[in-house]
Amino acid sequence: MIGNFTYCNPTKIYFGRDALSGLYEELPKYGKNVLLVYGGGSIKRNGIYDKVVAALKKNGKRIFEDGGVMPNPTIEKVKEGVERARAADADLILAVGGGSVCDYAKAVSVSVHCGEDIWEKYFIRFEEPDCEIVPVGCVLTMVGTGSEMNGGSVITNREQKLKIGHVFGENVFPKFSVLNPEFTFTLPRNQMISGIYDIMSHILEQYFSGTDDNTSDYISEGLLRSLIHSADIAAENPLDYEARSNIMWTATWALNTLIAKGKTTDWMVHMLGQSVGAHTDATHGMTLSAVTMPYYRYILPFGTAKFARYAVNVWGVDPAGKTELAVAREGLERMEAWMKKLGLVMNLTELGATREMLDGMVKSTLIMDGGYKVLSEEEIRAVLSASF
Amino acid sequence: MIGNFTYCNPTKIYFGRDALSGLYEELPKYGKNVLLVYGGGSIKRNGIYDKVVAALKKNGKRIFEDGGVMPNPTIEKVKEGVERARAADADLILAVGGGSVCDYAKAVSVSVHCGEDIWEKYFIRFEEPDCEIVPVGCVLTMVGTGSEMNGGSVITNREQKLKIGHVFGENVFPKFSVLNPEFTFTLPRNQMISGIYDIMSHILEQYFSGTDDNTSDYISEGLLRSLIHSADIAAENPLDYEARSNIMWTATWALNTLIAKGKTTDWMVHMLGQSVGAHTDATHGMTLSAVTMPYYRYILPFGTAKFARYAVNVWGVDPAGKTELAVAREGLERMEAWMKKLGLVMNLTELGATREMLDGMVKSTLIMDGGYKVLSEEEIRAVLSASF
Numbered sequence: 187m188i189g190n191f192t193y194c195n196p197t198k199i200y201f202g203r204d205a206l207s208g209l210y211e212e213l214p215k216y217g218k219n220v221l222l223v224y225g226g227g228s229i230k231r232n233g234i235y236d237k238v239v240a241a242l243k244k245n246g247k248r249i250f251e252d253g254g255v256m257p258n259p260t261i262e263k264v265k266e267g268v269e270r271a272r273a274a275d276a277d278l279i280l281a282v283g284g285g286s287v288c289d290y291a292k293a294v295s296v297s298v299h300c301g302e303d304i305w306e307k308y309f310i311r312f313e314e315p316d317c318e319i320v321p322v323g324c325v326l327t328m329v330g331t332g333s334e335m336n337g338g339s340v341i342t343n344r345e346q347k348l349k350i351g352h353v354f355g356e357n358v359f360p361k362f363s364v365l366n367p368e369f370t371f372t373l374p375r376n377q378m379i380s381g382i383y384d385i386m387s388h389i390l391e392q393y394f395s396g397t398d399d400n401t402s403d404y405i406s407e408g409l410l411r412s413l414i415h416s417a418d419i420a421a422e423n424p425l426d427y428e429a430r431s432n433i434m435w436t437a438t439w440a441l442n443t444l445i446a447k448g449k450t451t452d453w454m455v456h457m458l459g460q461s462v463g464a465h466t467d468a469t470h471g472m473t474l475s476a477v478t479m480p481y482y483r484y485i486l487p488f489g490t491a492k493f494a495r496y497a498v499n500v501w502g503v504d505p506a507g508k509t510e511l512a513v514a515r516e517g518l519e520r521m522e523a524w525m526k527k528l529g530l531v532m533n534l535t536e537l538g539a540t541r542e543m544l545d546g547m548v549k550s551t552l553i554m555d556g557g558y559k560v561l562s563e564e565e566i567r568a569v570l571s572a573s574f
Numbered sequence: 575m576i577g578n579f580t581y582c583n584p585t586k587i588y589f590g591r592d593a594l595s596g597l598y599e600e601l602p603k604y605g606k607n608v609l610l611v612y613g614g615g616s617i618k619r620n621g622i623y624d625k626v627v628a629a630l631k632k633n634g635k636r637i638f639e640d641g642g643v644m645p646n647p648t649i650e651k652v653k654e655g656v657e658r659a660r661a662a663d664a665d666l667i668l669a670v671g672g673g674s675v676c677d678y679a680k681a682v683s684v685s686v687h688c689g690e691d692i693w694e695k696y697f698i699r700f701e702e703p704d705c706e707i708v709p710v711g712c713v714l715t716m717v718g719t720g721s722e723m724n725g726g727s728v729i730t731n732r733e734q735k736l737k738i739g740h741v742f743g744e745n746v747f748p749k750f751s752v753l754n755p756e757f758t759f760t761l762p763r764n765q766m767i768s769g770i771y772d773i774m775s776h777i778l779e780q781y782f783s784g785t786d787d788n789t790s791d792y793i794s795e796g797l798l799r800s801l802i803h804s805a806d807i808a809a810e811n812p813l814d815y816e817a818r819s820n821i822m823w824t825a826t827w828a829l830n831t832l833i834a835k836g837k838t839t840d841w842m843v844h845m846l847g848q849s850v851g852a853h854t855d856a857t858h859g860m861t862l863s864a865v866t867m868p869y870y871r872y873i874l875p876f877g878t879a880k881f882a883r884y885a886v887n888v889w890g891v892d893p894a895g896k897t898e899l900a901v902a903r904e905g906l907e908r909m910e911a912w913m914k915k916l917g918l919v920m921n922l923t924e925l926g927a928t929r930e931m932l933d934g935m936v937k938s939t940l941i942m943d944g945g946y947k948v949l950s951e952e953e954i955r956a957v958l959s960a961s962f
Contacts, residue, residue, distance in 0.1 A: 187589065187755075187819035188815075190591060190592045190593065191587075191590060192587060192589070192596070193586070193589065194584070195583065195584075196582070198580065198582040198744075199580060201578065201579050201581065202575070202577065202578030205578065398816060401827075404800035404803075405793055405796045405797065405800075406796070407799075408793045408796030409789070412792035415787065416787070428576055428786060429787075431576070432787065432788065434575075435575050439793075447589070448589070448590075448819070
């Protein structure tokens, strides 16, 4: 823990099969008007919507609906939500869904009482809100983004062809989040796997950076081992409650600021994956898995010691009689084998990308400077080429 | 994560060499009157007192002193503090010291506006406060108890010969805590080592319980590995900033509720150690180290799988070709060797205990039911006998 840092995470979590009872604790704290935010309507088919509405009604709330939040929520949709929240005089925004719905709810929450252009203020100038923030609560139905316990909000501006994430301070964190692992059971297997890799990538982006010896990295190794162990069980039996609950809780701690404390972080895999996503509309987690191996194999020589540590502490590679480089490589081989077994997409072709898109993807990849090697445009091209 | 749970930890942490600047962020949020709580006065010798007072004065605070908090704060002292806080009309209680000072500050904070008998209410009936709570902030100068980021408050009633801890809810957690690893540099080596073992014991009490497969246990293994690694460095060079900062941050996460989530816990080592402490007045961490090996060796057959996992994941024991029992035992052997090398007290004689005290210690040991074996009085006697 070399760097100075602050840590504050005030979100109250209700976790487990009875987590929804948390709504009965929390709702009385807020006023009558609730903006109920959700996505495409799967929550109406699986019964979660009815349970949430029942809790709201029993607590005497007036419900104002705001459904149809898309997987990559747009600024236009946020502006619509702001109008609804204003018309409702919303005292609480209740997000029921996955990371996109939570991200969207946060973007609305900081904009209801804001008089400025919210795209410019929050997603171009990255300012913190200086207006009243409408409190947000979440009922999580998909696992991966960690949005249930952080200040992150990723919003897309289609007109400007930009997808930008603002990590807001603790005032914007959800006041409470309801995490019932059973609410994630109806998710298709492919989306579950994709979410699992999103979690793993969040941890690795923070882990593969810096050379200092940091408690955060040890916690990350614990989270990775837990995730790998439970992913194997969930891949066999997606209805294994214990495995799904471990995955859900690991996802929360993978991206709620803790494991980045006192150290640098990378996020280059996300930049590559997002660029692929912008050109193919492929699932986020699968864009990450497709570019991971080429990127890590490329930077391994610049961070061999950490990759060797990863091999031993996370993948159980026996280092006896091997060079550091050999140990580091063996770790990535084990990881690759595990990814393939899990059914992750390992190349861009499978995501619908073509080599004709390469120029565009290279141009739209943001270059980060926290990893073991700051890539040049040529190196980005090489990594993406190797991902086909 | 089988059990239902809630998680909320609103304490804001300022960590690092510049952590004290956090006071300039926090103090403006509170009123003018500050009760400044501290212990025996070492903070006056090492300059921390002057820095804190300067921050208070620059923020226009009126300072009301409450020094002399003893290592095991008494309920009589708490009542004195309550009177001082009332006379001061305190808007904030600022605790500058180690766990005892923080514990004491929390006990005062819930009692200032309480009209009932505070010993009976909080430490016999374990009620939550139903009065206004005076906010508490901490500047930490000793590492180990985790009191800087939890609701724990251990108070001693000398008249009744009782030392009781109440773990209050999140409303009683410090609002903020300042963690500067350099503030712990002046601590004598023996106290540093004792604190390190207190941290390890906190983690192990939560780890050695339950058979479910839990993310919390994986996080615990990460924290243990970080602690062992940094303790070795700090034992060689107590002024190694990185090692001391890792130890400080590990201590916070060892007992801020996270690693107990979704699982059972034990705490039997603490019950044995506290009983020894009541009869010898020995340092807390050293009472824990002295009873640990006899207790863990005794319960190992009842939780062999977990002890074997501990051996492999924390101590790097190679399980190839060995029985689970042999692996489990090898783990404890490595732990014992490490404890001796660190200079921890490994028997009760060294702490000044005699066999004549055995009856009294057995009688005053609270029996917990979360471990791998609920001990009978005879088994407690056997474990304590083996600790001589």
